[in-house]
Amino acid sequence: MIEDKKVIFSGIKPSGNLTLGNYIGALKNWTILQHEYNCLFCVVDMHAITVRQDPAELRKKSKELLKLYIACGLDPEKNIMYIQSQVPAHAELGWILNCYTYVGEMGRMTQYKEKKAKQNENTTVGLFDYPVLMAADILLYQTDLVPVGDDQKQHVEITRDIAMRFNNLYSETFKIPEVYIPPVGARIMGLQNPTAKMSKSDDDENDCILLLDPIDAIARKIKRAVTDTEKEIRYTKEKPGIKNLLDIYMSCTNMNVKDAEARFTNCGYGEFKQEVADAVVSTIRPIQEKYKEIDADKEYLDKILKQNAERASSIANRTLGKVKKKIGFVV
Ligand code: ATP
Numbered sequence: 217m218i219e220d221k222k223v224i225f226s227g228i229k230p231s232g233n234l235t236l237g238n239y240i241g242a243l244k245n246w247t248i249l250q251h252e253y254n255c256l257f258c259v260v261d262m263h264a265i266t267v268r269q270d271p272a273e274l275r276k277k278s279k280e281l282l283k284l285y286i287a288c289g290l291d292p293e294k295n296i297m298y299i300q301s302q303v304p305a306h307a308e309l310g311w312i313l314n315c316y317t318y319v320g321e322m323g324r325m326t327q328y329k330e331k332k333a334k335q336n337e338n339t340t341v342g343l344f345d346y347p348v349l350m351a352a353d354i355l356l357y358q359t360d361l362v363p364v365g366d367d368q369k370q371h372v373e374i375t376r377d378i379a380m381r382f383n384n385l386y387s388e389t390f391k392i393p394e395v396y397i398p399p400v401g402a403r404i405m406g407l408q409n410p411t412a413k414m415s416k417s418d419d420d421e422n423d424c425i426l427l428l429d430p431i432d433a434i435a436r437k438i439k440r441a442v443t444d445t446e447k448e449i450r451y452t453k454e455k456p457g458i459k460n461l462l463d464i465y466m467s468c469t470n471m472n473v474k475d476a477e478a479r480f481t482n483c484g485y486g487e488f489k490q491e492v493a494d495a496v497v498s499t500i501r502p503i504q505e506k507y508k509e510i511d512a513d514k515e516y517l518d519k520i521l522k523q524n525a526e527r528a529s530s531i532a533n534r535t536l537g538k539v540k541k542k543i544g545f546v547v
Pocket residue numbers: 227228229230231232235237238239240241242363364365366367368401402403404405413414415416417418
């Protein structure tokens with residue numbers, strides 16, 4: 217890592233197939249930020265098991281996600297890209313920070329409340345405690361900036377609170393991180409239900425576009441997207457379906473709202489959807505091509521996994537060592 221550069225940490229759960237929402241809200245920004253920062257991009261499999269996963273599928277998806285990181289344009293030589301469970305320091309600091317976090321704080325987390333409400337079975341302590349593990353992820357690397365979609369803002373805020381609490385008790389130990397939310401596309405909504413977030417663990421396959429969807433399926437899903445009974449293409453909260461398609465379009469073309477609205481004046485919904493589909497396909501097609509190349513070279517991925525887990529561990533262990541000393545563990 218280059219000493220004078222600021223540090224970025226972010227991660228995605230290997231809990232399903234990567235969606236266009238994950239790409240626009242997170243990955244796309246990472247590919248831009250990687251040029252200016254020292255970056256760690258993690259496949260957070262320990263977060264994925266907060267809801268039940270099939271073991272073989274989880275292993276497959278973890279590797280697939282790392283390949284997708286590379287296919288989207290992240291450079292594994294320049295950034296540290298690894299699988300969370302291969303760096304034990306995450307679990308160790310996670311436990312320690314549990315003892316500096318209050319039950320009330322976790323109970324207030326919106327994502328926890330939403331996921332709990334959707335579950336019929338017993339909710340695990342892991343799901344409840346998940347933001348503490350996320351805090352450990354971030355704080356281990358003395359992170360300056362955490363680029364995430366809008367839904368993760370609250371978790372970065374609690375990370376800051378935990379870090380400040382620890383620093384106040386034991387002297388300066390952790391850097392206090394800032395959240396980075398993208399200006400466009402921080403919350404891509406479902407195509408069938410544009411009032412709820414597009415999510416990779418959603419059951420309705422028409423609601424989300426997957427990065428590895430067949431190209432014809434992408435166009436089909438966009439054409440079927442729910443809009444409204446009007447005719448006008450305007451960027452407004454009152455038209456959630458159209459607003460969402462415009463967000464997708466703007467992110468894929470790097471266009472601003474004014475230009476995008478002007479582009480579609482007097483344009484019908486059918487033609488608009490076709491343009492959005494073309495923009496999405498132009499974004500996704502090169503990612504799929506690169507993915508195929510990486511997928512064909514099995515040894516390449518294993519080499520990256522091993523090297524990067526070692527690089528991450530050596531940085532993480534420095535922070536963990538300091539923490540253990542400060543709280544009184546025999547080291
Ligand atoms: P799950 O459905 O399993 O909870 P998810 O699709 O919400 O998963 P995560 O792994 O939780 O995906 O998120 C990875 C990153 O993608 C985070 O930074 C998150 O904020 C971002 N992200 C997820 N969904 C969206 C979305 N619809 N729009 C913008 N960003 C998103």
